[in-house]
Amino acid sequence: MKKSILFLIILIIILQVAHAQEIIEFTDNITVETLEQNNKQRTRNGNWKVTYPGVNRYELGKYVNNNREGKWISYYSNNKIWKIDTYKNGDFQGEFKQYNEKGYLVIKGQYFKGRKAGEWQYYFKVGTLSDIGKYVDGKKQGKWVSYFPNNQSLSKEPRKIIYFKNGKKDGEYISFYANGSVQEKKKYTNDYPVGASYLFHKNGKKSKTIFYDEKGKQIASKNFYESGVLKEKRIFDSIQRVISIETFYATKGLERIKKISYEENNKISKVLEYHKNGELKTKGTQINDKQEGLWESYHKNKELKSKISYVAGKIDGDYKTFYSNGQIEYNGTFARGRKMGKWTLYGGRDYTIIETGHYNEKGKIGQWKYFAKKKHLFKIENYKNGNLDGEYIEYDSYNKGVIRAKGKYVKNKKDGPWIFYDDTGKIIERKRYSMGSFISDK
Structure with missing residues (x-):
């Protein structure tokens, strides 16, 4: 029984050490004041307790000739340690530790003459290492390594490695997926990314390349499919505006899908789209990213497919489409995005009229005629403001x-x-209806 009790006591001590909760007592002649009072000028010596009204936190430590000296311990409302600061002549000097409310260490480092120095370690809320690196004169210096949260990294590889010089990113930057494969690689100079930056898919194939100038401005980029085939190219101007976009099909022949070229402060863009065989598919102009003016599209055999006019992104004016042999398919007119006036559809072996009628702002109006393949009349419908209304044959x-x-x-x-x-x-049959409901066979 005694051995069991002794074992439990040892276990409790081990757990306390694991959570790094230090026990520091100040028992003699403690002076208590609020944080507001502590900020006022006065002479202080001996042990002091400073309270934080509203957040139920407090700190204990010693003053020597009005300067904080040695270890000062700050506590949560549950009396667990929040942080440990070390002072010399009122400046931070020596060990620093910070804990969360569950008692796990979240920051550990050193100060020298009031500035961060030497190795610093940062931890996730469950106590596993998050980041580690060194400070010189309060600035990050050299290699810094970041890790995945507990159990996320399958290969125990770091999540990220960054190099610093005088507190600024300078040198190689590399990040990883949880499986250990590289996610991104780039270089920094004086805190700016420079040269080519590479991003990768999880399968190891390149996903994106970004090109920077010496001032860290993006000048171009390339995106890739998971197969590694080029998907998109972009070019930027001196103020980071896109001036050209090209997209490609997911094949190794680099067949272009679309090319957009911008001009006049990026308000106007010229758009070219392509078929997989490389032939032009669509061409037109955009103003403020809305289609404007005449747009033309083409079949794979280079024959004209459509001629459509736009105003501020809406179809306006003549609308014509064509079959791949050059015969007309649709002929009509739009007004501010709505079909208006006479519309005719052509088709069949002889490309004769299949349907014809008129539109107003509410839809089909008047008599519409439909023709069978043998050119004879197949159906007559009458419309009123977009609704079937009137005689039907x-x-x-x-x-x-x-x-x-x-x-x-x-x-x-x-x-x-x-x-x-x-x-x-x-x-063969007679029926009577009343507003869509069948009434009788007579």
């Missing part, structure tokens, strides 16, 4: 002039008597 697809159905719509709903015919024109 449907003809047989193969027997010219033979009616198959006849009736009336009101606001997109069948209404009144409807008659249905066979392919010889003989009546």
